[in-house]
Amino acid sequence: MESSNGGGWRMVMVLYVAVSMVGSGWCSKFDELVQPSWATDHVIYEGELLKLKLDNSSGAGFVSKSKYLYGKVTAELKLVEGDSAGTVTAFYMSSDWVNHNEFDFEFLGNRTGEPYLVQTNLYINGVGDREQRMDLWFDPTADFHAYSILWNPRQVVFLVDDTPIRVFSNHENRGVAFPRDQPMGVYSSIWNADDWATEGGRVKTDWSHAPFVATFRGLRIDGCEWAPEAGAPAELRRCGGSGWGKEGRYWWKEKAMEALSVHQSHQLIWARANHLVYDYCNDPGRFATHPPECGK
Numbered sequence: 001m002e003s004s005n006g007g008g009w010r011m012v013m014v015l016y017v018a019v020s021m022v023g024s025g026w027c028s029k030f031d032e033l034v035q036p037s038w039a040t041d042h043v044i045y046e047g048e049l050l051k052l053k054l055d056n057s058s059g060a061g062f063v064s065k066s067k068y069l070y071g072k073v074t075a076e077l078k079l080v081e082g083d084s085a086g087t088v089t090a091f092y093m094s095s096d097w098v099n100h101n102e103f104d105f106e107f108l109g110n111r112t113g114e115p116y117l118v119q120t121n122l123y124i125n126g127v128g129d130r131e132q133r134m135d136l137w138f139d140p141t142a143d144f145h146a147y148s149i150l151w152n153p154r155q156v157v158f159l160v161d162d163t164p165i166r167v168f169s170n171h172e173n174r175g176v177a178f179p180r181d182q183p184m185g186v187y188s189s190i191w192n193a194d195d196w197a198t199e200g201g202r203v204k205t206d207w208s209h210a211p212f213v214a215t216f217r218g219l220r221i222d223g224c225e226w227a228p229e230a231g232a233p234a235e236l237r238r239c240g241g242s243g244w245g246k247e248g249r250y251w252w253k254e255k256a257m258e259a260l261s262v263h264q265s266h267q268l269i270w271a272r273a274n275h276l277v278y279d280y281c282n283d284p285g286r287f288a289t290h291p292p293e294c295g296k
């Protein structure tokens with residue numbers, strides 16, 4: 001999984017475990033990348049699938065074995081079928097330092113036939129409150145879809161089947177905090193959140209429909225794997241510096257990844273115009289001062 005150029009470098013980890021290159025090329029050996037983070041008996045390996053189960057005794061989750069500074073992570077995920085009201089399935093990256101950073105996909109369940117909502121959020125230096133919500137242009141419980149987070153020194157992009165649905169650009173020059181100095185793990189979990197998730201908490205989890213199961217088919221982590229033993233200053237230089245992107249190894253930092261392409265910009269505009277349900281940037285009642293990253 002790891003190679004060295006002889007100088008003690010840790011080279012870029014391309015950590016998808018392709019069981020079969022003939023298929024989609026996605027990772028199926030989840031246990032090489034992640035481990036259960038809680039409720040081991042609710043984390044089910046079933047052939048090439050990994051299932052997280054929520055019932056009246058517990059939810060469940062997994063966490064990557066390594067942390068990464070910059071990269072792109074993608075989960076191929078099929079959400080809880082039928083009645084998922086009250087449940088939340090999350091796929092996210094998070095650091096575990098004080099004043100942590102976090103990038104969230106949270107899938108808010110709903111009653112049978114009613115639409116899931118996808119909430120995204122970012123915590124930067126311990127501060128969150130950056131929620132956006134969208135519905136989707138497909139039924140996310142009917143089949144697997146790819147949910148990705150791209151993170152490089154210029155932007156954080158949330159993508160659904162390669163369509164960008166949200167961009168958080170680096171506006172440090174305007175004094176806006178940007179996540180850049182804490183390595184992050186990759187996480188997923190399912191839990192009961194019927195105090196807020198569905199229609200603001202009015203619809204409760206119907207436990208007679210348990211267990212609620214979210215199914216992962218693939219997980220891909222392309223990132224600069226953090227080597228704690230090397231020390232933070234060295235790792236910040238190695239993963240965060242500009243050099244390696246030019247060599248094509250840290251491809252998520254290459255020039256072309258610093259902003260959306262024209263095509264992607266059009267996709268983003270389309271997704272927001274047709275599917276945006278809530279944006280904290282347009283919620284003045286909630287913030288005494290307009291969030292600076294939101295522009296005017």
Ligand SMILES: *[C@@H]1O[C@H](CO)[C@@H](O)[C@H](O)[C@H]1NC(C)=O
Binds near residue numbers: 056057
């Ligand atoms: C939890 O669910 C199981 C299986 O449906 C049921 O037998 C049990 O009584 C439930 N427990 C509680 C505390 O509701």
Ligand SMILES: *[C@@H]1O[C@H](CO)[C@@H](O)[C@H](O)[C@H]1NC(C)=O
Binds near residue numbers: 110115116
């Ligand atoms: C659930 O369905 C209702 C009715 O269609 C909708 O208003 C709501 O936004 C949906 N999603 C959530 C998470 O409540």
